[in-house]
Amino acid sequence: MRHRSDKAVGYGVSTMTRSQRFTVGGGDPGPVNVLAPDQRRHREKIEQAIRHNLADMVAEEHVLVTRGERRFATRIEHLKECRIRYDAHQGTWASLGWPEGQNRPEGGPENESSGRGVGGGGAEAAFGEEETPVLLEDLSQAVFSYLALPDLDPERMAKGEGWTGALGEFGRKGTRWAKRQTLWANLTKNAYLGQPRIKDLAPEDLRFWQWSDAPQPGGGAVVMALMDTSGSMGNFEKYLAKSFFFWTAEFLRQLYPSVDLVFIAHDVRAREVDEDTFFHRGASGGTVSSSAYLLAYQILEERYSQEQYNAYAFHFSDGGNLTSDNPTALASAMRLQERVNLFGYGEIHDTDRSPSQLYQALHKQGRRAVLLRSKEDVLGALVEFFGAADPRFETALKDKKER
Amino acid sequence: MTQINVSAMLDRVGESADRFGLPLYSTHFELVSTCQLNQLASYGGMPVRYRHWSFGKLFGHYQTAYDFRQSRIYEMVINHDPAYAFLDRAMEPTRTLVVLAHVLAHVAYFRSHAAFALTASDEVSVMVEHRRAMESYQRRYGRKTLEAFVDAALVMADFTAESVRNRSMGEEPDDLLGFLALYAPGLHAWQRHILTMLHQEARYFWPQQLTKIANEGYATFWHRRILSGLRLTDDEVLAMAKTNAELVQVTPPQLNPYRLGYLLVQQAQMVDGERGMLRVAKELFDTGLVREYLTADAVRISGLQVSWTDAAKVEPEKNWMEVKQTLLADLDHAGLPRLTVDRKTSLNTGCLQLIHRHTGRDLDYPMLTQALTLVAEQIWRGEVVITTKYRGIAHRLRHDGKTVRDEVIGEAMN
Incomplete structure (x- = not known):
């Protein structure tokens, strides 16, 4: 909105009413956002806050719940404007209920809404709880800005299912003239006739670009989600694994048009299950990790050809692998690793128990293996597996962990 | 259109x-x-x-x-x-x-x-001037410095004296921002200017904060x-x-100012006729309107009730006087706490003494600590103390230039 201080408001020709007491202006037509810089600054502050709380927010339950609608992922409370106010969580306040004789409409808001209402006193809380909603996209952006591209072989870049037109051969008919080829055709013709020079362009010399079908670049990716569902894997362990797989899939979606998830649950025996079973069904029994590695390998061979798919395999376990299985597990893990772009092993303990033999063996071989102890470690695992885009960040995470 | x-x-x-x-x-x-x-x-x-x-x-x-x-x-x-x-x-x-x-x-x-008798009639151009001044300060001192200072000043901008009569700035004991603009030691001239500008703007909006229900009720009527x-x-x-x-839609438990205001103005007209309307138009603030015209019947018709924050119970209060008292407490001082500054002690000792007059509701303590830090570091640049009551016990929150300490100063009477 333009502004002139001599005539404070007023944008153009005004219409006078009959009584001449009122004038009406048409306003500026263009929607000029005078608040853009203020909004930008506010956004900056949000981004700062996201970065500040990233480790917490990555494992935020809201994120997983609101995945479908992709709207408000989580909230930051830190952007409250600092003011001296009454404690809104205390005492009584006056509120408007449904007036006498007027019942709450069917499906209307509950009258028994507890907690906060008018915000403990008049002026405050025009928006109820003052929190800043964060879009999932913003959060993802912040998370992924810390992650480097996973190991990709550009030669083996997966092809997609579709085909798309590409410029390739040259022909005598077409719509897009290829000058260089036309001259070349003329030159070779003349050379054949004994005089190697460009002269007397004839219609038969004309060359045109030809469109041909080429496989669509950037195809699918498949994430093999392997999880131990033995009796010792509790809700907490599963939750961490779930957060991790969620972000892995989100991250890969940035790179590939489609990302397949294959869920393999295992105890002493591995089987492919659907997502719901994977995360929710309780299981029991011991742990034989090699079974999962072998099944994953088999599924990859059968369904996801190496030319078509970039494959990623991650295994989460509480580390209680049967000792007798360890050599087999290690060997099959190696074989699986050769087959995929990236293999990662995550071991979840909520206690300070020392890591399992499998972990130690993988670690010794220089394979990617990480320990997760709390919600915040999910981000650490992502960085460990995919590599930090900024090495300083990795150090910062480690420092935080050690503290 | x-x-x-x-x-x-x-x-x-x-x-x-x-x-x-x-x-x-x-x-x-x-x-x-x-x-x-x-x-x-x-x-x-x-x-x-x-x-x-x-x-x-x-x-x-x-x-x-x-x-x-x-x-x-x-x-x-x-x-x-x-x-x-x-x-x-x-x-x-x-x-x-x-x-x-x-x-x-x-x-x-x-x-x-009457509330608006003394608000500037050319506030639009005043605010244009303010923007210009702020922009020039930003160019000179940088965005970071300016923002940090304004953030702190806005904490105090809620407290510029309750009375809508324009006395000179910083005269009333409850004009915290005005006091700081005049007497905060170690402020640069440009910082005092910013406090003065924010004071002017806050004074312009203050009467509107005190007449939300009355104004909407009057307009709806x-x-x-x-x-x-x-x-x-x-x-x-x-x-x-x-x-x-x-x-006038009800969305419990929100206090719809249109609904409540309309009801009260209607009552005023019914009870006192045109004289009542005149009082609404000229002299009554939100609190006055409620005090004068919120009768037992009005409480019943409006569906006003008392809600509890801590317990999950919301039930219509049988005693309408209690509903009225609660509403009045909510509207008192535009819903903001009452703070005063002890001018003498502050000026003599160099330690800013703020006093919260407790009216039955505790302050948001974590926020208060933050606020105190902002004021101490950005504006007063020295020791700042605020006395308040928390859960019935008198407290003294002190920022000594580095950290905030919370001292209990004895059991309060109630």
């Missing part, structure tokens, strides 16, 4: 208002886009304010609320001479009639009520009256009924 449409409607509405005796003042109406209207709302109705991220945040809220069709703003009226009213260009023409009548009543309220005197088409009748229903 076009200018011609609005002019024609204004002629109709103006005539009817004249007949009913609503004083009319010259007003400039401006048709703007919804986005522009939301911008105006974020700026407290003003076309131009200084730059601050909180305005951007507010704008985001309004836009989101509009995008999700949760709420929508139809008009903004500025207390100014001549009065300015901004209307949503995309508003349905049938609804416009109601909105115009509502606006005229708001203008009349601003111009006749009048637009109904004005429209009752018009010959309306069927469409217009329908639109009016719809708009009115939306305005």
Whole structure:
């Protein structure tokens, strides 16, 4: 909105009413956002806050719940404007209920809404709880800005299912003239006739670009989600694994048009299950990790050809692998690793128990293996597996962990 | 909607208002886009304010609320001479009639009520000047410095004396911002200027904070009256009924100022006739209106009740006096805590002494600590102390230049 201080408001020709007491202006037509810089600054502050709380927010339950609608992922409370106010969580306040004789409409808001209402006193809380909603996209952006591209072989870049037109051969008919080829055709013709020079362009010399079908670049990716569902894997362990797989899939979606998830649950025996079973069904029994590695390998061979798919395999376990299985597990893990772009092993303990033999063996071989102890470690695992885009960040995470 | 449409409607509405005796003042109406209207709302109705991220945040809220069709703003009226009213260009023409009548009543309220007798009549240009000054300070001292200072100053901007009578700045003991602008040691001239500007703006908005319910009630009452005197088409009748229903809609437990205000003004008119209306128009603030006209019947009709924050119980209070007392406590001092500054001690000892007069509700303690830190580090630049009560025990919160310490200073009497 333009502004002139001599005539404070007023944008153009005004219409006078009959009584001449009122004038009406048409306003500026263009929607000029005078608040853009203020909004930008506010956004900056949000981004700062996201970065500040990233480790917490990555494992935020809201994120997983609101995945479908992709709207408000989580909230930051830190952007409250600092003011001296009454404690809104205390005492009584006056509120408007449904007036006498007027019942709450069917499906209307509950009258028994507890907690906060008018915000403990008049002026405050025009928006109820003052929190800043964060879009999932913003959060993802912040998370992924810390992650480097996973190991990709550009030669083996997966092809997609579709085909798309590409410029390739040259022909005598077409719509897009290829000058260089036309001259070349003329030159070779003349050379054949004994005089190697460009002269007397004839219609038969004309060359045109030809469109041909080429496989669509950037195809699918498949994430093999392997999880131990033995009796010792509790809700907490599963939750961490779930957060991790969620972000892995989100991250890969940035790179590939489609990302397949294959869920393999295992105890002493591995089987492919659907997502719901994977995360929710309780299981029991011991742990034989090699079974999962072998099944994953088999599924990859059968369904996801190496030319078509970039494959990623991650295994989460509480580390209680049967000792007798360890050599087999290690060997099959190696074989699986050769087959995929990236293999990662995550071991979840909520206690300070020392890591399992499998972990130690993988670690010794220089394979990617990480320990997760709390919600915040999910981000650490992502960085460990995919590599930090900024090495300083990795150090910062480690420092935080050690503290 | 076009200018011609609005002019024609204004002629109709103006005539009817004249007949009913609503004083009319010259007003400039401006048709703007919804986005522009939301911008105006974020700026407290003003076309131009200084730059601050909180305005951007507010704008985001309004836009989101509009995008999700949760709420929508139809008009903004500025207390100014001549009065300015901004209307949503995309508003349905049938609804416009109601909105115009509502606006005229708001203008009349601003111009006749004692609360606004001393607010600057050229506030729009004053705020333009403020923006200019702030921009020049930002160029000179950098955005970071300026923002940190303004963030701190805004903590104190809620406290610029309760009285709407314009005494000189910093005179009243409850004019915290004014006191700081004058006496905070070690401030640069430009910082004092910023405090003075924010003080001026806060004083301009303060009467509006004290008359939210009364103002909306008055305007709702009048637009109904004005429209009752018009010959309306069927469409217009329908639109009016719809708009009115939306305005006074109940969304428990929110205190809808239109609904409550309308009810109270109606009571005033019923009980005291035109004399009551005159009192509403000229002298009653929100608290006064409730104190005078919230009767047992009004409580019953309105569905007012007392809600508990800590327990999950909300039940209509049988005792209407208690409901009234609670409402009055909510509205007291525009819902803000009452703070005063001990001028003598502060000036003599160099330690800023703030006193919270406890009126039955504790302060938000974590916020208070933050606020104290901001004030101590950015404005007073020295020791700052605030005394308050928390859960019945008197506390003294002290910022000694580095950290905040909380001292218990003995059991309070109640």
